[in-house]
Amino acid sequence: MLGGCGIVPGVGSETTTVDIWLMKDSVSDEFLNRFTTAYEKDNPSVKLKFTFQEWTGIGKKVTAALESDKAPDVIEVGNTQVAQYAESDGLEDLTLESVRDLGADDWLPGLAEPGSIDGSQYGIPWYAANRVVIYNKDLFAAAGITEPPRTRARWLEDSERLNNGGVQGIYLSGQDWYSLAGFVWDEGGELAVEEGGDWRGTLDTPAALRGMAFYKELQSHGDGPKNADEETPPQARVFAKGDIAQIIAVPSAATLIEKSNPGLKGKLGFFPVPGKTAARPGAVFTGGSDLIVPDKAHERAAAIDVVTALAGPKWQTDLARTMHYVPNKPSLAGVLEGEESTAAMAAGAARGRATPNSPRWADVEADNPIKPYMTAVLQGQNPKRAARTACERITQALAPH
Template sequence: MKIRKLAGAVALISSVALGGCGYLPAGDDSRTVTVWLMKDSVSKGFLDRFTQSYEEEHPSVELEFVFQEWSGIGPKVMEALGGDDAPDVIEVGNTQVAQYAESGGLSDLTLESMRDLGSEDWLPGLAEPGSINGQQYGIPWYAANRVVIYNKDLFAQAGITELPKTREEWIDISERLDSADRQGIYLAGQNWYVLAGFIWDEGGELADENGGDWQGALGSPAALRGMDFYKQLQGLGDGPKDADEQTPPQTDVFAKGDVAQIISVPGSAGLIEQANPELKGKLGYFPIPGRSAKKPGAVFTGGSDLIVPDKADERRAGIDVITALASEKWQTELARTMSYVPNKPALARVIEGQEGTAAMAEGATQGRATPNSPHWAAVEAENPIKPYMTAVLEGGDPADEARKASERITVKLTTG
């Protein structure tokens, strides 16, 4: 294992630097592969193990990790793709790939994904955003999605012994849980990622593509049914109709002890227990229920893909690094270390015993991503979906409000 360079914030370097002493210098044929990773995406331990293993197997390669903040990463990646000093591998959000692919600066990884990585078995919520016009530009790395986190004591007090498998059962137990001194579920009115799952479950879309042209689709009958279900569920608690899940943070609300359920990533449990240690050991998890018991509900899949810039100095070596990171060996290691969902459903077995992650992995089989348009980031920046949801929850006509929001989505997808 060679001494390697790590760049980024001083505090981050000190926490994850892969230092050492007494290592032999690299030979004259050594190559440095520069990898941009997002801050806190992996632990020091995982990176230590991967780097040592990889460099032992590839003695002429030295890995250099440069850590980036999510804030402002879009323009920074675009600049790197168009410049002459691009890194060899970049970790990007799965929904960002289309934007970067439109720049023309990404390597086509279709051959590697089919030949070496078993792309036919990837989670759709990670694989689909990385594929543009049939070409694979982003290689799925890891995923995360929302589940239902529930208070076991409150479920027991309400006499609920079986977890819901369908939406109908979910509404039923949430009604039983909702009382004068207890919220059946805390669901903020503008949690649009959750709404997206309900819309997809009904067969609807946030936006539709026709011949390369995108249009907002919140007014379709299926999308309106998804919004109607959201309204039913949201009414079984005291969540604000005009704010999202961060205003106030729903974990803080849940930690008070009188909320039976929230919809969040399993990692939120740590924040809840930190705010209220009395809840430690009293939290449970289940996948968001679907329309039938045959499969869980659709969920938005967030996570990361790995890309290779066309102008990378070590393009071939960068592809080799991605192939290793996306392999079964390191997917297993990453899932166990970070409690992520691995990029293939078949690998979910490696997180057995981790209740929250297991529920997340089950839900991930029905994972989806936002519309695969290079301009979707512009939609989220303005986000007409949020005020649409508030308007409907406050009594506005769903069809009329959906039409207005869809028009704004269409404008953004057309003009960026």
């Protein structure tokens, strides 16, 4: 029986308070009220206390909490942050619970892999979000394209076909490195690999270079800037002008697009980033959240039971439908039937990946060498040489210090 369906083992008649940190806006009051009411009804000796945290500065705050004697019992963290926190030896090893109660073999890899360190599961997948292709249905129809592409080759053909008559086939900025990562993974490459305990950048491998070559060809079917990322300027605002056929973005960007241009309401479509063959979508970076339990949690048993409930099928289904997230298991994707945008996201999430599982990957992103590498290639510099420079910087950033 999954946790959350009865009295928490070991909890007596006295009330136990489980202190839970969630990130601001990660869930709605509607969802949280439903979960709290149901959980406390099933576990009358447990009270749930939720505190919302800001993403800005959360790393230092969580690290400090893990070191203190007043740590919360459950913390929501970004999936790629788990390695950083696990390095502190301040997390509870949840391997036994994840295998026994949660069906870990069916988790989304982009959430599960970052939570697993040296064979131990410290982060329990909670929800995911990833990029899809948002497209203008009117522009597709005007170009005679009757259905979204399912292969990379067809995607390039359609983008070239769309890129005529004052229309951009696709708006892809030059430094959208998350999208590049998916193309690299599709080719069998990696951003960085670990060998003998040391990490090194691998953008200069033949596979990774093929991913960059595909990015360059796709980017050429539009007029995206070569020396800026997708937020400079915000690509949703650019797309809202109505003369761009496609962008690669999370589905929530559609809300911003329609707000900027109400005339596009009902005219936006969504499809997974195409793969090399029609058999499966392309690989994508999976963002989202895992749940961790500090080693110094005062209510360990109750905390694990709460995590088990939140990560189980009942509340995963509720969360996905309420928040339009991807649930933590591909087998639950059917709950999104009828929701085009989220279903497209879920299809991609099944092939999702996360950034290299190094506790120092945040140091790479702080002064991200992948961005100038991409610009250099798009501006005609030698790809191999530019990649080697980026690899050297990545390796330096990932080195112990």
